[in-house]
Amino acid sequence: MQFSYAHKNTKDGERETKTAQFNKPRISNKIQSVREQAFEKQIPVSDDETLNFICTLTGAVKPENILELGTAVGVSGGVMLDVCKNARLTTIERDENFFNQARENFKNFGVAERVTQILGDAGEVIKDLNGKFDFIFLDCAKVQYIKYLPRLKELLTAGGVLVADDILLFGYITGETEVPKKRKMLVEHVKEYITAVTGDCGLQTTVLDIGNGVALSVKL
């Protein structure tokens, strides 16, 4: 089966976990409406189960300073700020069109004053970022996750949480789906990321079969 990189709802023909039926996010009508429009336009936004996980996790961690790599149109960012009323979000997006749409959406969600949006390539932007973050949501070019990891560890506070999305890549990583030739390099790099975070003594990591797969790491 071929999958698009647009993250539709998990029930619409993409990888569906056994727990997806229970894990529905409770998000505001405003954010859900932007999300529905994004699905229609094939703009990649997190699936139900991943978004629900992010809501639960940020509700528990109560981060104050969130970094997101991959804003798209601001859905996951808006959701995290909705759960964490005192948090600030720094979010990076390289697509100017998405960047502009996200700016309007953050205003519409009533969170714009708590957001710093950065237009650019995440790999370049993180090199120059100042400050520390107690929650990082890694949700952009999967092939680059392994390259970003050392810098993300530096940017993370002790006890901070790093969530990498799409880590099971539609079943390519677990072997449940055959890897198409053109995805082989991507799969290798994502496996490297998993090996790195699970083997790192400075991190405690669990890979979760949620949505398209999530790696949850805590900096020790």
Ligand SMILES: C[S@@+](CC[C@H](N)C(=O)[O-])C[C@H]1O[C@@H](n2cnc3c(N)ncnc32)[C@H](O)[C@@H]1O
């Ligand atoms: C899966 S989407 C993000 C979805 C968003 N986090 C949400 O759930 O609402 C990934 C986004 O990362 C952006 N992206 C991909 N590679 C990037 C890079 N190297 N630097 C910055 N943004 C990147 C894409 O343009 C896309 O909008």
